[in-house]
Amino acid sequence: MLQSKALGGEQVSLESIEWLSNRRLRLLDQRRLPDRIVYCECSSAPEVAEAIASMTVRGGPAIGIAAAYGIALAAQAIGASEDWNAALAADFELLEGAQSTAISLSWALGIMRQTLRKLTLQQDVPARLLQAAIAVHESDREANRSMARFGVQIFGRRHKKPQRIMLHSNDGALASGGVGTALGVVSAAHEAGLVERVYISETRPLLQGSRLTAWELAQAGVPAQLHIDSAAAHLMKSEDINWVVVAADRIAANGDAICKIGTYALAVLAMHHGLRFMVVASSSCIDLSLEVGDDLPLEERSSRELLQLGERNIDTGTPVSNPVFDVTPADLIDVIVTEKGVIERPDEKKLADLVSHRRLH
Known part of the structure; x- marks a missing residue:
């Protein structure tokens, strides 16, 4: 709600x-x-x-x-x-x-x-x-609560002071049946006094970050700052950000995460700048039939989403690529948070164990 x-x-x-x-x-x-x-x-x-x-x-x-x-x-x-x-x-x-x-x-x-x-x-x-x-x-509502609880434990275990967190896309109450996944964890961490500021990428092409995540965090009173997607590296270098937290639409058997386009770039940047990278998703998103993330055909949306600015058409005849998702390799992910538990440094065995209901955390 x-x-x-x-x-x-x-x-x-x-x-x-x-x-x-x-x-x-x-x-x-x-x-x-x-x-x-x-x-x-x-x-x-x-x-x-x-x-x-x-x-x-x-x-x-x-x-x-x-x-x-x-x-x-x-x-x-x-x-x-x-x-x-x-x-x-x-x-x-x-x-x-x-x-x-x-x-x-x-x-x-x-x-x-x-x-x-x-x-x-x-x-x-x-x-x-x-x-x-x-x-x-x-x-889903109950899974959101569990993921929020596990995510807060991870923040509290590793840091004694409030954290600076970068969010990408929108994965809160708007995108779920409860408080959300990635945004649900961050909101719960804020309530626990573990969040200093949230950095929100605008998230092209449909601006889920600037339209939706910024709105949700404003309603919840969470200190936040909006930035253009291409400013992420600059902010990681200059703003002492601690975490990138994202949601996944699907997780492959080896731990690769299929997420909103732009996530892969953030994971590469996070590793370079020494930030920790958290993926939050229900265990139902784990697809053991998908061996690696790159095996999944990724959706592309209409070029009009990039070429239409309100009533203005900026089409110059140049071909347009408009992928909706990308694949973040498992070796760039520090932790996956699910309602069943937490996987640090994900791999095939850890994911299979979680899906088979063994408690990991």
């Missing part, structure tokens, strides 16, 4: 994802923030898929939660069926194709498939699928 100041100055609570009593899914439209608070209501799986594809809802965990509710909406629209797997097949396929990189999407839909397989025709299938979607939502 987010806290935002209304026009009168009082704090109001905002839910980025909310199931409504009239059997609709309400999503906070992240394209309009921070200047406008606008909600989008979805009543069908295609509407949820469009919300994911258009980035009305964004962030791996939030995408997965929305997709789970999308299946619940589809089942409610059908009402009754002699073959639920066939009846929902097109909706599953549509939602699975809405975003290609975030493993949280396939994980959440996998939970919904497992739930569907266990149900019989005598059971209220739409109601059970809604319960499963709510459970996915609550599971």
